[in-house]
Amino acid sequence: MGMKSKIALGAVVGIVVIGAVSANTDHTDTGSADKGASASADRQPGGGAKDAGADAGQGEGQAENTEKAEKKLSQAEQFKAFVEENGTPQEKEAVAHVTKVQGADEQNDILDTADIYTDFTGGLMGEGSGPAKLIASAFADWKQSENGLVTVYDADGELLGNGQF
Numbered sequence: 750m751g752m753k754s755k756i757a758l759g760a761v762v763g764i765v766v767i768g769a770v771s772a773n774t775d776h777t778d779t780g781s782a783d784k785g786a787s788a789s790a791d792r793q794p795g796g797g798a799k800d801a802g803a804d805a806g807q808g809e810g811q812a813e814n815t816e817k818a819e820k821k822l823s824q825a826e827q828f829k830a831f832v833e834e835n836g837t838p839q840e841k842e843a844v845a846h847v848t849k850v851q852g853a854d855e856q857n858d859i860l861d862t863a864d865i866y867t868d869f870t871g872g873l874m875g876e877g878s879g880p881a882k883l884i885a886s887a888f889a890d891w892k893q894s895e896n897g898l899v900t901v902y903d904a905d906g907e908l909l910g911n912g913q914f
Contacts, residue, residue: 759761775812776868779798788832797840814851823849823850824845824849824850824851824853824854825848825849825850825865827850827853828844828853828865828887828888828891829844829845829847830843830845831887831890831891831896832838832887832891834888835889835890836890839883840883840884840886840887843880843881843883843884844883844884844887845867846868846877846880846883846884847866847867847884848866848867848868849865849866850863850865850866851863851864851865851892852864852888853888853891853892856858856892856894856897858894858895858896859895859896860896861894861896861897861898861899861914862897862899862900863888863894863898863899863900863914864897864899864900864902865884865885865899865901865902866902866903866904866905866906867880867881867884867899867902867904867909868903868904869881869903869904869909870903870904870905871903872905872907872908872909873907873909874914875903875909877901877903877909878908878909878910881901881909881910882910882912884901884910885899885901885910885911885912885914886912888912888914889912889913889914891896891914892914893914894914897913897914898911898912898913898914899911899912899913899914
């Protein structure tokens with residue numbers, strides 16, 4: 750390999766690396782003037798930003814308590830509670846058969862998958878194939894993703910249905 754081709758190859762690799770890094774960075778600019786103003790207000794005693802932060806801290810404490818209460822519930826219990834509050838009567842009846850939900854808490858909008866296990870029997874030809882679509886639809890109302898797939902299984906682990914969320 751000649752010297753010119755090595756340089757050209759190095760330049761191409763460098764451009765690809767720079768492109769990949771810049772594609773993965775956040776390009777939101779909040780403005781440097783805003784950063785300086787809020788930082789100096791925090792440093793000054795009695796600054797307006799500090800007082801606003803104290804009020805915001807109280808709201809955050811309430812949000813943390815709600816979040817902690819939700820964390821104590823299993824994913825299946827959280828899902829059932831959501832459907833009980835927001836679902837149709839048919840969805841409520843179908844979701845009553847849910848025994849376990851996995852993968853609902855971790856999402857990255859690239860390839861999100863969630864599995865829902867039910868107490869239905871008979872697989873795809875059994876009694877649970879119709880309610881499985883209702884369960885998948887209710888799950889899509891509960892969680893949103895750019896590219897999510899929810900799969901519903903019966904008591905034996907056989908596929909009942911799936912849907913996008």
